[in-house]
Amino acid sequence: MSTPSQQPAPHSVAAPSTPGRTAEGDQIMAIADTLVLAYGLHPAETTRIPEGTATVNYAVVAQAGRRHFAKVYRTREHLDPERTSVELSEYCADGGVATARATRTRKHELIATHGRLPMSLWSYVPHTATAEGGLRGARWAAAGTGMGRLHARLAAHPAVAPTPEPGAAVCDVAASRDRFERLIHAYEHRPRLGEFEAWALQAARERQAILGDVERTLASLPQLTVQILHGDTAGPDVLFKDNEVAAIVDFRPPAPGYLAWEIARLGCDPKSVLDNSAESRLTGYTDLTLACRDANPKASADDLASSLRVGRAAMLCSAFPLSVPVGRSHIVDAAMEAYGRVRHEAALMLLDRLPVIEEALRDALH
Known part of the structure; x- marks a missing residue:
């Protein structure tokens, strides 16, 4: 995931000398060439940011x-969906x-493709x-406001109109059960396991054992809204300045999904879940949900009240x-x-605490 606010790596490269220059230096030079050719921008300093999966990211x-x-972009093969991601962000x-x-190129393109490297700026x-x-604190409500505004805008996206769909279809438990069985089998047949692999095997067994509970949870869900979403509202993609949301970044291509899951994806950020006390989690998630409703009045009470149940199920199935x-x-x-x-x-903690948090959430929403 790429986050424009991440602190740069401690080293930066402005213009490496040609003799014996490193692969990183070659990359920096290629970026400079593209910036000049496509954007008319002359970089004084280019610094690698240690984040990114589909992309390699730099502060310029x-x-x-x-x-x-x-x-x-690491490859030119999938630039069309990447371009639609940028278009969704612009929308x-x-x-x-x-x-x-x-920033558009001199040819008004969202992604520069004619230079040595495909890139967006x-x-x-x-x-x-x-x-x-x-x-924590005021950031829970700020995150809810940012999420509500995002979803209100995406509900008007011309690709897909919001529609109610069975909540039980949020996760395919049968497919998850098969996936965990294959994973456990793969670990059990390795000649030796490292520390993390041994832990992952035990965790996979724990997940497999509670999938029946997940299945019952999903069966209890009402109809929930499916609409165009950001696609990856994990914690690293929501940027705060003090206690306000400064930017939501790193959109995925426009695709329909469950609104309740995207709310939970941010509200159940694992580190935030574990770093807050039980009382703070309860108050914080309620604040997030109420702020989300205020910013997106068309969001149904079922989407908001069921978001924790949806989030827990999705985390446990993954x-x-x-x-x-x-x-x-x-x-x-x-x-x-x-x-x-x-x-x-965090997933196991939500499993234990769900009834208490959900009851308080429903009381606040009605």
Whole structure:
């Protein structure tokens, strides 16, 4: 995920010398070429930001002193959906949603494709912190306001009109059960397991054992709203300046999904769930939901009241990142392992505390 406010890595490159220059130096030079060719922008300093999966991200300071955020795409194969993601961000910005603005090329393109590197250039959102682990106090309500405004704008997107769909279809429990069985089998047949792999195996067994409860939870859900969503409102993609949402960034291509899940995706940010006391979690999630309703009056009470139930089910059904050492071991690092443990612990905590939180939430909404 790319977050324009992330602090740059401690090293930066302005213009590496040609003899023996590094791969990073070559990348910096290619970025500079594209900035000049496509945007008419001459960089004074370009700094790698240690975030990003689909993109490699850089903070750019132009010679005139203005700061920018550059997203360099790893491949040219999927630029069409990437372009629709940028268009969705622009659509929301045009509707008054707080988000970063894309800078168009000299040819008025959202993604530069004619230079050495395909890339998009964005306004830089300074002095911000992500919502990951940071939902506390007044930020709960601010996050709800930002989310409500976002969803109100996306409800008017011409691609899909909001429609009611069975809540039980939020997750495919049968597919999740098969996924966990395959994952457990893969771990059990390895000659040896590292510390994280052994933990992931135990966590997968715990998840598999409670899928019956998840299935009953899903069966109890009412009709819920499906509409165009941001697509990835995790904590790192919501930027705060003090206690206000400065920008919601890193949109996915426009696609319909359950409104309740996107609310829970942010409200149940694992680090925030674990870093708050039980009382703070209860008050905070209620504040978020009420603020979301105030900013998006058309949101149904069922979407808001069921969001915790939906979020818990989705978290428990997901094998990520427990499955990463099996399918994508090359991306396993300390941060991924820590996130896996936190996400699992938060999902189990929500399982235990759901009745209390949900009862208080329904009382506040009615």
